[in-house]
Amino acid sequence: MSGEVIGKGRIEAFSDGVIAIIITIMVLELKVPHGTAFADLLPIVPVLLSYALSFVYVGIYWNNHHHLLQAARGITGPIMWANLHLLFWMSLIPFVTSWIGETRDTVAPVASYGIVLLMTAAAYQLLATMLARHDGPGSQLGQAIGTDRKGTLSLVLYASGIAASLRWPDIGLAIYVAVAVIWFIPDRRVERVLSDERP
Amino acid sequence: MSGEVIGKGRIEAFSDGVIAIIITIMVLELKVPHGTAFADLLPIVPVLLSYALSFVYVGIYWNNHHHLLQAARGITGPIMWANLHLLFWMSLIPFVTSWIGETRDTVAPVASYGIVLLMTAAAYQLLATMLARHDGPGSQLGQAIGTDRKGTLSLVLYASGIAASLRWPDIGLAIYVAVAVIWFIPDRRVERVLSDERP
Amino acid sequence: MSGEVIGKGRIEAFSDGVIAIIITIMVLELKVPHGTAFADLLPIVPVLLSYALSFVYVGIYWNNHHHLLQAARGITGPIMWANLHLLFWMSLIPFVTSWIGETRDTVAPVASYGIVLLMTAAAYQLLATMLARHDGPGSQLGQAIGTDRKGTLSLVLYASGIAASLRWPDIGLAIYVAVAVIWFIPDRRVERVLSDERP
Amino acid sequence: MSGEVIGKGRIEAFSDGVIAIIITIMVLELKVPHGTAFADLLPIVPVLLSYALSFVYVGIYWNNHHHLLQAARGITGPIMWANLHLLFWMSLIPFVTSWIGETRDTVAPVASYGIVLLMTAAAYQLLATMLARHDGPGSQLGQAIGTDRKGTLSLVLYASGIAASLRWPDIGLAIYVAVAVIWFIPDRRVERVLSDERP
Numbered sequence: 001m002s003g004e005v006i007g008k009g010r011i012e013a014f015s016d017g018v019i020a021i022i023i024t025i026m027v028l029e030l031k032v033p034h035g036t037a038f039a040d041l042l043p044i045v046p047v048l049l050s051y052a053l054s055f056v057y058v059g060i061y062w063n064n065h066h067h068l069l070q071a072a073r074g075i076t077g078p079i080m081w082a083n084l085h086l087l088f089w090m091s092l093i094p095f096v097t098s099w100i101g102e103t104r105d106t107v108a109p110v111a112s113y114g115i116v117l118l119m120t121a122a123a124y125q126l127l128a129t130m131l132a133r134h135d136g137p138g139s140q141l142g143q144a145i146g147t148d149r150k151g152t153l154s155l156v157l158y159a160s161g162i163a164a165s166l167r168w169p170d171i172g173l174a175i176y177v178a179v180a181v182i183w184f185i186p187d188r189r190v191e192r193v194l195s196d197e198r199p
Numbered sequence: 200m201s202g203e204v205i206g207k208g209r210i211e212a213f214s215d216g217v218i219a220i221i222i223t224i225m226v227l228e229l230k231v232p233h234g235t236a237f238a239d240l241l242p243i244v245p246v247l248l249s250y251a252l253s254f255v256y257v258g259i260y261w262n263n264h265h266h267l268l269q270a271a272r273g274i275t276g277p278i279m280w281a282n283l284h285l286l287f288w289m290s291l292i293p294f295v296t297s298w299i300g301e302t303r304d305t306v307a308p309v310a311s312y313g314i315v316l317l318m319t320a321a322a323y324q325l326l327a328t329m330l331a332r333h334d335g336p337g338s339q340l341g342q343a344i345g346t347d348r349k350g351t352l353s354l355v356l357y358a359s360g361i362a363a364s365l366r367w368p369d370i371g372l373a374i375y376v377a378v379a380v381i382w383f384i385p386d387r388r389v390e391r392v393l394s395d396e397r398p
Numbered sequence: 399m400s401g402e403v404i405g406k407g408r409i410e411a412f413s414d415g416v417i418a419i420i421i422t423i424m425v426l427e428l429k430v431p432h433g434t435a436f437a438d439l440l441p442i443v444p445v446l447l448s449y450a451l452s453f454v455y456v457g458i459y460w461n462n463h464h465h466l467l468q469a470a471r472g473i474t475g476p477i478m479w480a481n482l483h484l485l486f487w488m489s490l491i492p493f494v495t496s497w498i499g500e501t502r503d504t505v506a507p508v509a510s511y512g513i514v515l516l517m518t519a520a521a522y523q524l525l526a527t528m529l530a531r532h533d534g535p536g537s538q539l540g541q542a543i544g545t546d547r548k549g550t551l552s553l554v555l556y557a558s559g560i561a562a563s564l565r566w567p568d569i570g571l572a573i574y575v576a577v578a579v580i581w582f583i584p585d586r587r588v589e590r591v592l593s594d595e596r597p
Numbered sequence: 598m599s600g601e602v603i604g605k606g607r608i609e610a611f612s613d614g615v616i617a618i619i620i621t622i623m624v625l626e627l628k629v630p631h632g633t634a635f636a637d638l639l640p641i642v643p644v645l646l647s648y649a650l651s652f653v654y655v656g657i658y659w660n661n662h663h664h665l666l667q668a669a670r671g672i673t674g675p676i677m678w679a680n681l682h683l684l685f686w687m688s689l690i691p692f693v694t695s696w697i698g699e700t701r702d703t704v705a706p707v708a709s710y711g712i713v714l715l716m717t718a719a720a721y722q723l724l725a726t727m728l729a730r731h732d733g734p735g736s737q738l739g740q741a742i743g744t745d746r747k748g749t750l751s752l753v754l755y756a757s758g759i760a761a762s763l764r765w766p767d768i769g770l771a772i773y774v775a776v777a778v779i780w781f782i783p784d785r786r787v788e789r790v791l792s793d794e795r796p
Contacts, residue, residue, distance in 0.1 A: 014219055025223070030692045032692065036705055062611060066604075107237075108237045108240070213418055216419070290422055293425060298430045301430055306436075307438065408613065420621060423621070489652075492625075496629040500629055506638070
């Protein structure tokens with residue numbers, strides 16, 4: 001159709017650029033200590049831990065995004081905007097990461113972190129759904145996404161994490177870590193269908 | 200001719216890199232709140248809104264730039280400089296975005312934002328015109344650009360927005376948002392001509 | 399030979415990434431004014447002018463670097479390091495640009511700016527010479543670089559600019575602007591030889 | 598097998614993007630002097646030297662990473678995570694570089710710098726081992742990595758440097774410089790095997 005003229009290569013390259021910047025600028029929040037003792041690193045430990053968690057999250061998204069676009073047949077204008085929408089929410093991860101890092105486990109930062117993760121996950125689901133719909137139900141992607149239990153589960157978990165964080169920020173954070181562990185494994189569904197087709 | 204030795208691929212890759220950085224460094228202006236309450240996010244809301252508007256603007260330019268270069272046949276030295284000229288004005292968007300975000304709807308920031316948008320739009324028009332002239336009037340791009348009503352209209356709207364902002368900054372901002380909505384839809388003219396040629 | 403296993407594509411992509419970042423992070427030095435009046439932009443004007451000059455310089459290097467690598471036949475380990483050496487000196491351009499922008503036309507900043515430009519130019523000459531030697535005197539690049547008058551001239555001009563800036567910073571700056579104008583035109587020598595070969 | 602669907606091209610492009618940002622954002626730590634005299638540059642000299650050392654280190658990793666992936670046959674999900682793990686430790690180099698630069702040769706900063714270098718080197722070894730295992734012992738990479746004396750030697754040297762820095766930071770730094778010199782030469786083993794195969 002008339003909307004399919006966007007090259008997959010350039011949308012991948014642009015997304016890679018933005019994701020590479022997002023994953024790297026978070027380290028700029030690690031403020032150099034003024035002292036010269038090992039103890040001066042202590043206040044940085046929570047910042048470093050929140051950086052590590054967000055690094056894993058952005059890495060997971062890069063990985064899944066990579067699989068998703070690789071399986072996709074074509075990109076339309078609306079799909080390109082769904083992709084930019086995903087990048088917008090991802091770009092807020094460094095901001096909420098810093099807030100958690102500087103204020104430790106307090107309600108508003110942990111809940112805000114969860115909200116950004118939830119919106120990012122929802123934006124990813126939207127992109128995946130639009131790509132699958134565009135390729136059609138009989139396509140690789142249509143079958144792979146099909147009954148997306150992991151995606152739905154993580155949306156539910158993020159919402160639970162946000163709710164929990166309003167009372168117990170630590171439990172909220174623990175739930176976010178759990179979702180990261182679930183997603184750590186690349187999307188086997190897509191991989192399986194792909195490798196079935198390539199004998 | 201002798202000026203056509205510049206590879207389209209590398210100019211696209213370089214532009215993508217610069218645009219990816221422009222769209223992402225704006226988020227660095229979101230200063231982490233010192234407090235730990237949700238209310239501490241309130242002063243950030245206008246910064247976030249101006250960031251979202253500029254994100255959409257840069258996304259639109261990336262998208263249209265992508266279509267433009269995809270349709271172009273060849274790049275000459277002057278065209279490469281016209282492209283860098285466009286990137287220069289785009290690179291000022293984060294600066295005026297921050298100014299608006301920090302000072303809200305006051306005259307000088309809103310007018311400056313409009314001036315940068317106007318110069319970026321004019322630089323885009325110049326690049327498109329040079330590419331169309333290089334390809335010739337019978338080319339895809341020559342036909343597609345042809346009577347560029349949307350481009351001319353947006354230049355007029357930016358100028359109106361700047362003029363309005365000198366008295367009513369809110370109306371200036373509203374006009375900029377309106378132009379973003381107009382451009383939100385990718386350049387159907389180029390897409391249509393392209394898809395006619397690829398049966 | 400054993401040293402030629404480095405892919406030209408990836409060295410170009412990496413250089414593009416670094417140059418895109420260099421050209422864009424300079425804009426981070428444009429500090430958002432605290433006031434909301436047009437007059438609050440006045441202190442930023444010299445910063446903006448030095449940014450524009452450096453933007454043109456980095457654009458020139460990107461352009462010439464692009465032509466150089468396009469004409470080159472092969473990359474060896476030492477050539478890769480000559481390329482990183484060039485990027486190192488280019489990466490200092492944002493630093494000296496900010497110093498000039500903040501202190502205006504005073505001796506040390508203008509002279510330091512010239513020294514960085516001189517070292518960058520010398521690093522570029524070294525890279526070009528190594529590439530030409532690797533390809534051999536009968537190659538495109540060997541012929542094109544041949545008697546490199548413009549390169550030698552600009553080294554002399556930078557040295558003159560540095561010397562002049564010790565007494566009259568304005569004249570030093572004027573000489574740097576003059577060199578930018580000379581280099582603004584892409585390297586016709588390389589282009590000419592290339593287009594002769596591609597009939 | 599089912600895990601091999603990740604494109605080498607995109608993992609290279611993403612790594613290049615992250616490494617390009619890492620190598621360039623270090624220069625943001627060069628704070629512009631407030632004064633306008635050459636003497637105002639003096640406090641920046643140690644920052645500049647630590648920047649130059651880290652620039653060489655990141656350049657070495659980019660170069661070796663390039664050779665490694667070029668020789669690799671396939672990328673699996675775990676290998677992709679080993680690559681992100683390497684990028685994580687590399688991303689901490691700007692942080693420890695700034696700490697050294699600002700505090701000069703004191704114990705904790707120099708030891709921390711060594712720890713980050715050690716972890717980066719261990720992450721690189723892990724990635725190389727996983728790639729070689731995936732390709733099999735008879736592959737190019739399996740043979741090239743084989744008895745990796747230089748890799749093991751540098752791990753020992755980093756550990757010695759860290760130990761030495763606890764007492765004599767200068768000696769620790771000298772050892773890190775020595776490792777950089779050893780690695781400065783690209784991995785001839787990989788290159789040799791590769792060029793044997795390409796007659």
